[in-house]
Amino acid sequence: MTVSNLHPSINSNLYAALRAAFPADLDGVAVETDNGLFYSWRDLERASAMLANLLGSLELPTGARIAVQVDKSVEAMLLYLATLRAGYVFLPLNTAYQRAEIEYFIDNAQPSVVVCTTRNFGWVSKLSFTAGTGHVFTLDDDRSGSLLQRAAHCSDQHAVVHSQPDDLGVIIYTSGTTGRSKGAMLTHGNMLSNAQVLKDYWGWRNAEQGGDVLIHALPIFHVHGLFVAIHGALLNGSKMLWLSHFDPKLVPQAMRRATVFMGVPTMYVRLLAEPSLNREAAQGMRLFVSGSAPMLIDTFDAWRARTGHTILERYGMSETVMLTSNPYFAVHGERRGGTVGLPLPGVSVRVCDDAGASVPVGSIGGIEVKGPNVFKGYWRMPEKTSEEFTADGYFRTGDVGKIDAQGYVTIVGRSKDLIISGGYNVYPAEIEACINEMPGVAESAVVGVPQADFGEVGVALVVAKPGCDLNPLVIIAALKSTLANFKIPKQCFVVDDLPRNAMGKVQKGLLREQYSQTFHGP
Ligand code: MLC
Ligand code: AMP
Numbered sequence: 001m002t003v004s005n006l007h008p009s010i011n012s013n014l015y016a017a018l019r020a021a022f023p024a025d026l027d028g029v030a031v032e033t034d035n036g037l038f039y040s041w042r043d044l045e046r047a048s049a050m051l052a053n054l055l056g057s058l059e060l061p062t063g064a065r066i067a068v069q070v071d072k073s074v075e076a077m078l079l080y081l082a083t084l085r086a087g088y089v090f091l092p093l094n095t096a097y098q099r100a101e102i103e104y105f106i107d108n109a110q111p112s113v114v115v116c117t118t119r120n121f122g123w124v125s126k127l128s129f130t131a132g133t134g135h136v137f138t139l140d141d142d143r144s145g146s147l148l149q150r151a152a153h154c155s156d157q158h159a160v161v162h163s164q165p166d167d168l169g170v171i172i173y174t175s176g177t178t179g180r181s182k183g184a185m186l187t188h189g190n191m192l193s194n195a196q197v198l199k200d201y202w203g204w205r206n207a208e209q210g211g212d213v214l215i216h217a218l219p220i221f222h223v224h225g226l227f228v229a230i231h232g233a234l235l236n237g238s239k240m241l242w243l244s245h246f247d248p249k250l251v252p253q254a255m256r257r258a259t260v261f262m263g264v265p266t267m268y269v270r271l272l273a274e275p276s277l278n279r280e281a282a283q284g285m286r287l288f289v290s291g292s293a294p295m296l297i298d299t300f301d302a303w304r305a306r307t308g309h310t311i312l313e314r315y316g317m318s319e320t321v322m323l324t325s326n327p328y329f330a331v332h333g334e335r336r337g338g339t340v341g342l343p344l345p346g347v348s349v350r351v352c353d354d355a356g357a358s359v360p361v362g363s364i365g366g367i368e369v370k371g372p373n374v375f376k377g378y379w380r381m382p383e384k385t386s387e388e389f390t391a392d393g394y395f396r397t398g399d400v401g402k403i404d405a406q407g408y409v410t411i412v413g414r415s416k417d418l419i420i421s422g423g424y425n426v427y428p429a430e431i432e433a434c435i436n437e438m439p440g441v442a443e444s445a446v447v448g449v450p451q452a453d454f455g456e457v458g459v460a461l462v463v464a465k466p467g468c469d470l471n472p473l474v475i476i477a478a479l480k481s482t483l484a485n486f487k488i489p490k491q492c493f494v495v496d497d498l499p500r501n502a503m504g505k506v507q508k509g510l511l512r513e514q515y516s517q518t519f520h521g522p
Pocket of ligand 1: 218267293314315318422423486
């Protein structure tokens, strides 16, 4: 859980390591956006310094949380870098989260600073000040808002705060199978060690080796877009082609000037439906990475047939950053579709049975992980944290899988009741709790079923109280007013009852089977 093998006099602040990797020519382009803006490496250094000085001027307590719910922009990334270099804790929030969800995060994390969009300022500031937050700023995706106005008056010189590997850098909230979301606490050491391992394992090329250019098309409030993509590019001094949203038409155009792309399987599915994706567009590309959700072997094969490239699938979590990856270099092995590859160097992965004993090669069990990548624990939830760790320090991922004789890991399911939809996690328990509170509802079950675009989507089965009439459309509309849009079940059925086992537990496996053809009808 901790990393403390470095000498304390070495600055383990993640920003210091990223900054050290900037190219010598600070006037070169670091980020080019889809609306025609260019940011040099000097711009990144100076703007993050100004924002760090602004944060520093607020006299925040040690370990202060900076909660951020804003649209994707380079300035939002700069705020992240500023928070790291100032030694505070970044807390990114999905832009889809609605008022009730944000209220919970702010109450739970007690951030000293909240940054939101101008359109949400009214309600966000009200609930933040009520929760004791001292400062609420706005930041919009057109470089406007009070945050940048205030930072404009700050110096562009800033000495990066000295951090230890075990110092907290980011909190990422992940939902739970029961109860409310938990804040996964990630340290500078977690993030830096993982970024360094991936730099070597994926063969990032610095300028002398011809350079890499990353197409950044992911959201920046989760591990994939914020850590794997941004840390990867910055730690290698590589330029990013920055897309404000994933657009399957823009990506093949960007490929002509890029070498690396990272996406969730839904993005690959949508790209395959785009006629301009072809061998010629992908000719100069070096690496396609997929993760955050299972990739169907059909997608993996179709990608190879269409572009000539073999997707590299890797496996990660908010709590552990990246744990396993298919190899990039042939000397480490081949890239195998349907597997998530080998444990990353320095990361120990094992598969155990319910009693906690390692299972034989090829047998199925719970995936557990230990290493410098594994988080410090859940924010202010010591009991939850210790429940999720074994006595010998392994984190129980909640994923079910197997490891073959060559060490390749395959995920076959999950012990946690979780739907992964387009790379976002949706916890049925949260949706069911909302539905169960609606008038006329006796009970409900939400299950994940296959769907071509998002891989898996939720279907809600709802039982009415005696004498009550329920309308599925009204249920969906009511959910939309309280929950983030990606959590909304794509179908709702009113049913007479839910199948239960002898213990009285709803048989979700049976429901998944019954409704498996909902989006794949003949
Ligand atoms: C959008 N919708 C979704 C959805 N995304 N529904 C289910 N699952 C999703 N992922 C909703 C929209 O709100 C809309 O509803 C309808 O579906 C159609 O939306 P869209 O316009 O087609 O979606 P789009 O905005 O294009 O987004 C699709 C997407 C996005 C794939 C680009 O979901 C995305 O960026 N996913 C990446 C998630 C990610 O970064 N995950 C990493 C987690 S880190 P309506 O009702 O409004 O019409 C992690 C660790 C690791 O897991 O290993 O990396
Ligand atoms: P999150 O909590 O959003 O970080 O999601 C982490 C979960 O995403 C993991 O526990 C896995 O269930 C899933 N996941 C990540 N990468 C993959 C992958 N390549 N294949 C299958 N599932 C994945």
